[in-house]
Amino acid sequence: MSLTLVIKIGTSSLTNPETGNLALSTVALLVEVLSTLRQQGYRVILVSSGAVGVGCTRLQRKERPRDIALKQAIAAVGQGRLMRMYDDLFSILKQPIAQVLLTRRDLQERVSYLNAYDAFQELFDLGVIPIVNENDTVAVDELTRKFGDNDALAALVASLVEADWLFLLTDVDRLYSADPRTDPDAEPIARVRNPAELTDVEVTNNSAWGTGGMSSKISAARIATGSGVRTVITQGKYPNYIHQILEGKPIGTQFDPAPRTLNARKRWIANGLIPTGKILLDPGAVGAICDRGKSLLAVGISGISGRFQASDAIMLCDREGNEVARGIVNYASDELTLIKGHRSDEIEAILGYEGSDTVVHRDNLVLS
């Protein structure tokens, strides 16, 4: 079975920071490396930022716009030019490509999530390299909310297609203990066995053109490694490092993957869904869920936060508010306020109708 690679390149690597023009040699080398990998039998997805940056250059704007509608309009200008450039370069090497524009919502809804999965499989079978970006023109959230950056999108796509590797190409050679541009004592980090080790790492998000900065790459690495995807942060200027990393060279910052224990549906619950509320559990319920793999019952609920409907995604938290699991809830927040702390056989009398015995069934629950 051939290995699946997801490669994400950020605006800061694709464009020259002084002029805003495309970094042509970087892009050309990236196209060559990805085409070679495809010929070697790897299944390859490119997640490319740059629509806003390229659109700004086309419209001769010197600064990244802040206004959402303007940003969306500029992304629409830039995305076409970006794809045209990729198509021209990949065509020279006879490598077919496809444009796949996704929104966070597409990965949140089960049907479109599965449709995206099927489309990627067909594209792989056709020998095509899909080039993914956020559908910025319609996705307001994606441009405003932190979670909507392309690092997160790349991690979600890597989880969706069960990739073996995720490469986050950026304008520094690896992750450091602090921003190497501002802290001369910043120590390089070569290997991360568990992203939880990174609590002391300082990140600054002051990039002129990038969206997420280093913190979004760490969050992306957490999502991807949690789904069993080996993740590397490395320098976009040298795309041929990808070959060397695949050969085992210790380049960049490499994050070990967690064992792949979740099935596809549970990975979607863990990563695709966006929780709309929190349920606080008493210690007995935390033990039942985390240690004994049980469903959540109303009797173990001590509090509810946020407003949500039945079938929404929610976080399950301990008494201190730390997330212990995520899941799809069987009751709305208003109903849970009435039945929390009660036994399942009391629910019908309290609500006046028969509901589910479980608040979150274990099949719809994933430990965090």
Ligand SMILES: Nc1ncnc2c1ncn2[C@@H]1O[C@H](COP(=O)(O)OP(=O)(O)O)[C@@H](O)[C@H]1O
């Ligand atoms: N701890 C850190 N280690 C490495 N780089 C960091 C760190 N904290 C902040 N950075 C900054 O993050 C930048 C990369 O993020 P960003 O500009 O958003 O890239 P991209 O466009 O590739 O997504 C680097 O240029 C670097 O200055």
Ligand SMILES: N[C@@H](CCC(=O)OP(=O)(O)O)C(=O)O
């Ligand atoms: N979708 C946007 C990019 C968003 C983004 O995450 O940018 P970056 O931090 O440069 O990877 C665009 O194409 O301009």
